[in-house]
Amino acid sequence: MISFIRNYIIFLLRCARIAFIGDWRYYAWMGALTIICLLGLNAYAKQLVHGLITTGMSDEVSWGVYIANFTFLVGVAAAAVMMVIPVYIYGNEELHDLVIFGELLAVAAIIMCLAFVTVDLGRPDRFWHLIPGIGQMNFPQSMLSWDVLVLNGYLLLNVHICGYLLYCRYQNKKPTKWFYIPFVFLAIAWAVSIHTVTAFLYVGLGGRPFWNASIVGPRFLASAFTAGPAIIIIALQIIRNFTTYRIKDKALLTLRSIVQVSMIINVFLLACEVFKEFYSGTAHSASAKYLFFGLHGHYALVPWIWTAITFNLIAMVILSLPLSRGLRWLDVACVLSIIGIWIEKGMGLVIPGFIPTPLGAVVDYRPSFNETLVCLGIWAFGFLCYTVFLRMSVPILQGRLSKTNEGQIESEMYKLT
Amino acid sequence: MSRRSFLRGCAAFGGVTALAASLAPLRELGDYTNTEQFLQKYYKELTPSDMTKVITRIEGEVERQYGIRPHVRDLKPMDGVEFVYALNLTRCIGCRKCVHACVKENNQSRSPEIQYIRVLKMPHGSMDVEKGNHNYDSKQVPEKGFFYMPIQCQQCKNPPCVKVCPVNATWQEKDGITVIDYDWCIGCRYCEAACPYWARRFNFTKPQIPKDKINPDMSYLGNRPRKQGVMEKCHFCIQRTRVGKYPACLEACPVGARKFGNILDPNSEVSYILREKRVFIQLKEEMGTSPRFFYYFDK
Numbered sequence: 052m053i054s055f056i057r058n059y060i061i062f063l064l065r066c067a068r069i070a071f072i073g074d075w076r077y078y079a080w081m082g083a084l085t086i087i088c089l090l091g092l093n094a095y096a097k098q099l100v101h102g103l104i105t106t107g108m109s110d111e112v113s114w115g116v117y118i119a120n121f122t123f124l125v126g127v128a129a130a131a132v133m134m135v136i137p138v139y140i141y142g143n144e145e146l147h148d149l150v151i152f153g154e155l156l157a158v159a160a161i162i163m164c165l166a167f168v169t170v171d172l173g174r175p176d177r178f179w180h181l182i183p184g185i186g187q188m189n190f191p192q193s194m195l196s197w198d199v200l201v202l203n204g205y206l207l208l209n210v211h212i213c214g215y216l217l218y219c220r221y222q223n224k225k226p227t228k229w230f231y232i233p234f235v236f237l238a239i240a241w242a243v244s245i246h247t248v249t250a251f252l253y254v255g256l257g258g259r260p261f262w263n264a265s266i267v268g269p270r271f272l273a274s275a276f277t278a279g280p281a282i283i284i285i286a287l288q289i290i291r292n293f294t295t296y297r298i299k300d301k302a303l304l305t306l307r308s309i310v311q312v313s314m315i316i317n318v319f320l321l322a323c324e325v326f327k328e329f330y331s332g333t334a335h336s337a338s339a340k341y342l343f344f345g346l347h348g349h350y351a352l353v354p355w356i357w358t359a360i361t362f363n364l365i366a367m368v369i370l371s372l373p374l375s376r377g378l379r380w381l382d383v384a385c386v387l388s389i390i391g392i393w394i395e396k397g398m399g400l401v402i403p404g405f406i407p408t409p410l411g412a413v414v415d416y417r418p419s420f421n422e423t424l425v426c427l428g429i430w431a432f433g434f435l436c437y438t439v440f441l442r443m444s445v446p447i448l449q450g451r452l453s454k455t456n457e458g459q460i461e462s463e464m465y466k467l468t
Numbered sequence: 469m470s471r472r473s474f475l476r477g478c479a480a481f482g483g484v485t486a487l488a489a490s491l492a493p494l495r496e497l498g499d500y501t502n503t504e505q506f507l508q509k510y511y512k513e514l515t516p517s518d519m520t521k522v523i524t525r526i527e528g529e530v531e532r533q534y535g536i537r538p539h540v541r542d543l544k545p546m547d548g549v550e551f552v553y554a555l556n557l558t559r560c561i562g563c564r565k566c567v568h569a570c571v572k573e574n575n576q577s578r579s580p581e582i583q584y585i586r587v588l589k590m591p592h593g594s595m596d597v598e599k600g601n602h603n604y605d606s607k608q609v610p611e612k613g614f615f616y617m618p619i620q621c622q623q624c625k626n627p628p629c630v631k632v633c634p635v636n637a638t639w640q641e642k643d644g645i646t647v648i649d650y651d652w653c654i655g656c657r658y659c660e661a662a663c664p665y666w667a668r669r670f671n672f673t674k675p676q677i678p679k680d681k682i683n684p685d686m687s688y689l690g691n692r693p694r695k696q697g698v699m700e701k702c703h704f705c706i707q708r709t710r711v712g713k714y715p716a717c718l719e720a721c722p723v724g725a726r727k728f729g730n731i732l733d734p735n736s737e738v739s740y741i742l743r744e745k746r747v748f749i750q751l752k753e754e755m756g757t758s759p760r761f762f763y764y765f766d767k
């Protein structure tokens with residue numbers, strides 16, 4: 052027992068240590084991220100003091116980019132399973148080691164999600180009111196309490212799976228199946244649930260016709276399963292280029308087919324929604340009109356949504372053509388889908404739900420500078436976390452950081468490339 | 469000292485300084501919270517002696533901030549009472565006197581001004597709120613061709629705002645009033661998104677009330693001053709109606725368009741109206757919220 056704890060602590064310490072070691076590019080990247088984080092922290096400190104008036108939100112549009120980013124990132128986190136399914140259900144070995152990169156991405160994404168929810172709270176000092184047992188959790192009535200539970204559960208699951216697999220690899224032991232396989236399957240179901248619950252957060256509101264539509268749930272999943280693997284593709288490309296870790300083209304192409312199919316479904320569901328909103332022309336389509344064409348002289352979201360649609364369509368075309376077997380084109384398509392879906396879920400789903408208000412007022416929303424800084428800070432923090440996770444896991448997976456070379460601190464071992 | 473550890477020391481020092489600098493605005497946090505507030509229990513779990521302590525704390529805070537000793541009470545709902553509001557759309561002239569009386573009575577922030585009642589100027593013949601004008605600025609009301617529809621919390625029988633609150637900070641009381649524990653709300657604004665009547669207001673910043681404008685007659689779930697970052701809304705003037713008075717908006721109405729009372733009492737005015745009027749309207753009836761706020765017409 053004692054030696055187990057000792058080994059584990061040494062493992063953690065070595066991981067922590069390696070996070071601070073790298074070449075100048077690594078330092079530059081981490082330094083830049085840290086600066087952005089601190090700027091975000093500073094902006095958040097201002098928000099804490101003066102209140103949410105420092106954001107662009109109002110009683111009319113009471114959720115903004117914080118919740119938009121949150122929604123997008125829940126999708127990213129959920130999509131990590133799109134790597135897990137082929138490996139564990141279809142026994143696709145190409146992706147086997149890469150699963151860890153996907154799950155680490157999920158961990159980073161959930162951390163960002165939790166940060167985005169926290170900065171959105173008017174009274175973050177009262178967060179403990181949400182903790183079951185000591186607080187008051189309105190469960191199972193409130194979808195938000197569900198969300199808190201499933202997100203934290205998902206975080207724990209993924210931390211456990213990645214942590215366990217990496218630690219086994221570090222010790223050169225074969226992982227005990229029953230110690231992680233059941234969790235892997237649980238995580239698959241859980242991933243669908245975090246995203247569905249997040250969709251239900253919106254769908255459950257009868258007073259907001261734009262959200263109160265059953266298509267929102269499926270659209271959430273489709274867009275998540277596009278953007279998530281797209282982000283993983285980009286991350287793997289970066290790993291390939293900046294480390295000595297070898298990733299086969301075939302792995303990327305497997306992911307490509309996931310992005311491809313999801314994007315087609317996503318665009319199809321969008322078309323369904325557009326048809327329903329505009330063909331029937333009921334009073335309930337006011338939000339959609341505002342989003343796509345502007346309403347009563349207010350056009351704030353129009354450029355956003357058309358950018359998103361254009362990006363999504365171009366990405367879909369590239370992905371459908373054999374062209375995107377070329378990895379350059381695949382990168383382009385992925386970046387376009389990520390941006391397109393980010394806009395579609397944020398500016399395109401959260402904001403128009405509030406406009407017009409239930410009493411018919413049209414009030415535009417524009418994120419303030421301070422609010423934008425807070426968002427950038429959280430994104431930077433997320434990148435920072437993910438970089439650190441990769442910095443630790445790549446050498447472990449390659450066997451360069453393992454129990455056998457404990458005590459050696461040759462810089463050789465820590466080399467990035 | 470080697471060059472390497474020197475550099476490391478510099479980096480660590482720089483990091484700590486930068487962290488401190490970025491947190492510097494927190495020095496202005498002031499009376500954001502204190503231990504007593506932070507640890508305060510949920511309203512429904514407060515024992516009577518806890519409540520006395522809480523009330524003393526609130527009275528002290530108000531006195532310190534506004535220089536006036538308020539009288540804060542924790543008024544409970546009365547038995548056999550269910551409040552209902554009825555508003556006569558034929559009479560309302562859109563003068564907004566109710567709006568301002570409400571702000572005064574309920575210690576709402578004056579800057580930025582928070583108003584619980586929104587009066588819509590509606591074109592004749594339509595009940596579609598989307599056709600309403602929120603910001604009408606007429607020299608003389610009423611204007612020909614329009615009617616006026618004041619909207620405030622409808623005290624729904626089936627309130628979506630209560631259902632969505634993740635921490636039970638808002639709930640429906642026995643007498644039909646949906647209240648908020650301002651000391652429990654975490655400010656997530658989910659209820660604001662859920663309310664189909666746009667009745668909820670959020671304190672986006674620290675509320676500002678001039679000292680001489682404070683109404684010292686306060687109740688815990690009602691009009692005591694709120695804090696930054698919490699939700700509030702119309703509560704049928706709990707501090708008045710639970711001791712048998714009319715809401716402030718009703719008393720301010722110059723044309724008697726507003727009627728309020730106990731629906732469980734067959735002799736009350738509201739019971740009479742709901743029994744005798746041929747048509748009355750629950751706003752957005754299709755939402756299934758079943759408001760306790762009725763709009764009716766004369767003839």
Ligand code: SF4
Nearest residue numbers: 621622624627629663
């Ligand atoms: S009108 Fe809105 S705030 Fe009032 S009870 Fe109904 S849902 Fe809640």
Ligand code: SF4
Nearest residue numbers: 633653654656657659
């Ligand atoms: S803002 Fe407050 S009252 Fe409204 S749902 Fe959130 S915690 Fe509940």
